[in-house]
Amino acid sequence: MSNSAVKFKNVEKKFAAETIIEKLSFEVEDGEFITILGSSGSGKTTTLKMINRLVEPDGGTIEVNGQSIEQIDLIELRRNIGYVVQQIGLFPHLTIEKNIATVPELLGWDKEKILVRVKELMELVKLPYEQYGKRHPKQLSGGQQQRVGVARALAANPQIMLLDEPFGAVDAITRKELQKQIKSIHKELSGKTFLFVTHDINEAFYLGDKVMIMNNGEISQYDTPKNIVTNPKTDFVKELLDTIYEEEALWRELK
Amino acid sequence: MVTEIVQYFKSSGSQYEEYLIQHIQLSITALLIALVIGVPLGYISYKHPKAAEFFTTTSQLLRIIPSLAILFILIPIIGVGELPALIALVFLGIPPILVNTILGFKEIPAVTKEVASGLGMDTKQLMKKIEFPLATPFILNGIKLSLVEIIASATLATYIGAGGLGTLIFTGLGLYRMDLLIIGGGTVTFLSLLSMFILDITIRKVSKNSVEFSS
Numbered sequence: 001m002s003n004s005a006v007k008f009k010n011v012e013k014k015f016a017a018e019t020i021i022e023k024l025s026f027e028v029e030d031g032e033f034i035t036i037l038g039s040s041g042s043g044k045t046t047t048l049k050m051i052n053r054l055v056e057p058d059g060g061t062i063e064v065n066g067q068s069i070e071q072i073d074l075i076e077l078r079r080n081i082g083y084v085v086q087q088i089g090l091f092p093h094l095t096i097e098k099n100i101a102t103v104p105e106l107l108g109w110d111k112e113k114i115l116v117r118v119k120e121l122m123e124l125v126k127l128p129y130e131q132y133g134k135r136h137p138k139q140l141s142g143g144q145q146q147r148v149g150v151a152r153a154l155a156a157n158p159q160i161m162l163l164d165e166p167f168g169a170v171d172a173i174t175r176k177e178l179q180k181q182i183k184s185i186h187k188e189l190s191g192k193t194f195l196f197v198t199h200d201i202n203e204a205f206y207l208g209d210k211v212m213i214m215n216n217g218e219i220s221q222y223d224t225p226k227n228i229v230t231n232p233k234t235d236f237v238k239e240l241l242d243t244i245y246e247e248e249a250l251w252r253e254l255k
Numbered sequence: 256m257v258t259e260i261v262q263y264f265k266s267s268g269s270q271y272e273e274y275l276i277q278h279i280q281l282s283i284t285a286l287l288i289a290l291v292i293g294v295p296l297g298y299i300s301y302k303h304p305k306a307a308e309f310f311t312t313t314s315q316l317l318r319i320i321p322s323l324a325i326l327f328i329l330i331p332i333i334g335v336g337e338l339p340a341l342i343a344l345v346f347l348g349i350p351p352i353l354v355n356t357i358l359g360f361k362e363i364p365a366v367t368k369e370v371a372s373g374l375g376m377d378t379k380q381l382m383k384k385i386e387f388p389l390a391t392p393f394i395l396n397g398i399k400l401s402l403v404e405i406i407a408s409a410t411l412a413t414y415i416g417a418g419g420l421g422t423l424i425f426t427g428l429g430l431y432r433m434d435l436l437i438i439g440g441g442t443v444t445f446l447s448l449l450s451m452f453i454l455d456i457t458i459r460k461v462s463k464n465s466v467e468f469s470s
Contacts, residue, residue: 052373079375089370093388102384103374152374 003066005030005160005193006051011060013046013217020046021217024060030159033186033194035208037201037240043217044197048162051195052081064160079103082153082161086168088145090137096122096148097133103156121151124185143174150182154189163196167203175203183207201244205229213237259434271423275442278419281412282405282446285341289348289401294394296349297356298382307357314350322347322408326415340417344405351400359393360386392462399454406447410439 006028013021021043028034038044049055050062053074062069069077090099097118104114119129125147127140137145146166153161163182167175183206186194198204204211205225213220213228213236221233232238264271300307317325325346329339363386371385413421423439426432 054369054373075375075377077375078373083370083373085366085370085373087364087366089364089366091367091371091385102371102376106375106380 003030004028004063005032005065006195007063007066008047009061009063011047011050011057011062013043013050013055014058019217021050021057024217024219026212026219026222028193028195031191031193033183033207033209034196034212035204035210036195036197036212036214037199037204038214039199041216042214044199044214045164047214048164048195048197051160051162052078052083079107079156080158080160082155082158084146084149084153084161084163084166086165088137088142088149088166090145090148090152092137095134095136096127096140097129099137099148100152100155102152107156117155121154124154124188125151125181127151141174142170143178146170146178147181150185154185159191160193161195163194165198166196168198168200179203179206201240213240256434256437260438263434263438271438274418274420274422274439277417278406278409278421278443279446281337281340281344281417281419282402282409285344285348285405285409286398286402288341288345289352289405290398292345293349293352293397293401294356297353297394298360300353300357301360310353311357314353317346318350323411323414326411330415335416337417340409340412340415344408344412347408348401348405351404352394352397355393355397355400356390359390359397362393363389392458395454395458395461399451399458402450402454403447406443406450410443 004027008024008026011021011024012019024043024047036044036047046055050057051064051069053069064072064077064081091102094102100118100121101114104117109117118133122129122132127144127147132140132144137148140148149166150163153163166182167178170178182194182196186192196204196207198207204213205228208225210222210224211228212222215234215236220236221228223231228237229241232241296306296310300310320328322343325343326340329343333339333342367385367389368381371381376384409417409419410421410424413419413425420439420443423435424443427435427437427439
């Protein structure tokens with residue numbers, strides 16, 4: 001039996017009087033690439049942020065690597081989970097090198113080890129250190145910045161990566177390129193669990209080993225892309241898939 | 256006129272020097288104290304919105320009171336001399352620093368702070384590595400405004416016996432000596448411009464890679 005990297009048990013979250021998440025339970029296995037798909041307000045980002053406790057649940061338990069996250073020191077927990085967001089949030093006053101070195105520096109690694117790691121990561125995201133290391137975030141394109149964001153999140157070798165619509169703000173071609181890269185990065189670094197939030201169906205089905213479709217704070221379906229397509233369980237999922245089929249028809253017509 | 260000015264420097268050069276040093280010393284001391292009080296208050300205000308409301312309102316109120324009035328209000332309390340002048344200048348210097356410090360911290364994008372905590376920075380590291388560096392251009396802008404205010408108001412400190420370049424201006428006014436007025440006023444103007452210039456360059460330098468900064 002493989003271990004679960006992330007486990008939600010009856011998790012609830014309310015904002016003021018509104019219930020965002022209602023009795024959410026699911027399990028993510030070690031090393032899986034999970035995409036969480038949903039429209040805005042579906043609770044997908046909230047779900048993600050509860051894992052590194054940027055949002056605290058109102059009920060239920062969340063386990064990371066078999067341990068309840070409430071029992072893990074908050075700072076410790078976060079340093080072991082990579083975090084990437086759409087707006088990237090690179091630190092504008094620091095060079096690319098320093099941005100990527102953030103967590104290793106917090107962990108007190110020695111300088112040489114950090115430099116080796118930074119170079120290795122920049123290689124991985126295809127931004128050579130010699131060329132980009134000393135630049136500031138402003139001097140990079142949106143797509144390049146996002147790759148730095150991914151490298152920074154990977155720096156201390158976390159077992160779990162949380163990605164919140166990381167490619168939401170880049171153009172279509174760059175986006176496709178980044179999707180291919182993140183997929184190969186996941187493959188290359190075998191054993192890491194990726195949780196990737198998106199509202200783009202194509203992205204979700206292209207990247208995910210499993211896709212979790214969320215609607216109104218509940219899981220509509222959580223399965224492999226193939227199983228979802230061949231056997232959509234709820235009306236919402238059917239509707240969602242229909243939009244894709246309609247699009248497909250449109251493109252066929254235009255050809 | 257020019258000959259009179261040259262004459263003054265010839266005969267009373269050391270006196271001028273003394274006034275100049277007094278003025279600069281008083282201004283810098285006031286600025287440093289204002290800084291030590293203003294920046295921490297600004298940080299506290301940024302963390303606690305209620306405190307921010309209180310401090311900004313109070314400091315805005317303080318600004319309404321003319322500099323000269325503050326100087327005179329202090330006479331019955333602490334008498335005359337350098338100390339009351341210093342206190343008055345500190346009071347005048349705090350508001351711009353305080354307001355701009357709060358502004359600087361508020362301008363830091365929420366996502367930057369969220370990612371920083373998400374990566375595992377504690378409050379102290381967040382402050383040291385992210386918040387202060389990013390607020391620095393704004394704090395420097397506050398220092399600039401504060402220093403200009405202090406240098407100008409230090410002129411009035413002469414009235415309560417703190418010396419400085421104001422002595423020259425008021426002597427000039429009293430004796431109708433245009434040369435003294437020009438020397439005193441000109442030097443104060445020069446000091447203000449110089450400090451603005453230096454700080455503007457510094458701000459441009461540090462904000463090159465920072466959050467968009469518009470003064």
